[in-house]
Amino acid sequence: MGRKTYQSINRPLSDRTNIVITRETNLEIPGCIVAHSAVEAIEKAKKLDQKEVFIIGGAAIYKETLSLADRLYVTIVDIDADGDAFFPEYSKIFTKKISEESGEFKGLKYSYLILEK
Numbered sequence: 001m002g003r004k005t006y007q008s009i010n011r012p013l014s015d016r017t018n019i020v021i022t023r024e025t026n027l028e029i030p031g032c033i034v035a036h037s038a039v040e041a042i043e044k045a046k047k048l049d050q051k052e053v054f055i056i057g058g059a060a061i062y063k064e065t066l067s068l069a070d071r072l073y074v075t076i077v078d079i080d081a082d083g084d085a086f087f088p089e090y091s092k093i094f095t096k097k098i099s100e101e102s103g104e105f106k107g108l109k110y111s112y113l114i115l116e117k
Contacts, residue, residue: 002061006032016054019044021061038064059085066090071098071116078109093117 003022012018012031019033019041027034035041038061045053054073055065072094074087094115101112 001056002058003027005056005058005061013056017045017048017050038068042068059087063088066093069094071114074113074115076111076113078111090115 001018001020003020003024006018006020006029012029017033018031019035020027020029021035021038021041023036025036033041033044035044038055042053042065052071055061055069066088072090074090094117096116098114098116100114103110103112
């Protein structure tokens with residue numbers, strides 16, 4: 001995850017290894033591994049021998065790494081909301097639908113998709 005995403009949740013996510021990407025050379029975050037580029041973060045994650053590496057944002061990190069991903073887990077919420085950060089266009093890259101589920105949570109309709117290249 002990017003530094004701004006980390007700061008928005010202000011703690012490591014539980015039950016997983018957290019790698020925070022930052023340009024700040026002296027940043028140390030207890031409970032997290034720090035990397036200075038997305039490529040460095042992915043390399044560090046691969047060394048942990050995990051089945052999958054998840055990229056959880058923010059927008060700049062998604063844009064930088066979308067072409068490196070093999071699979072997307074996408075939740076689409078049916079709501080119009082103002083915002084200044086967006087997930088990059090992916091529909092022309094990830095064309096194989098593995099699964100799709102729809103539901104409703106607290107009055108909000110959503111779809112959950114798993115897509116591959």
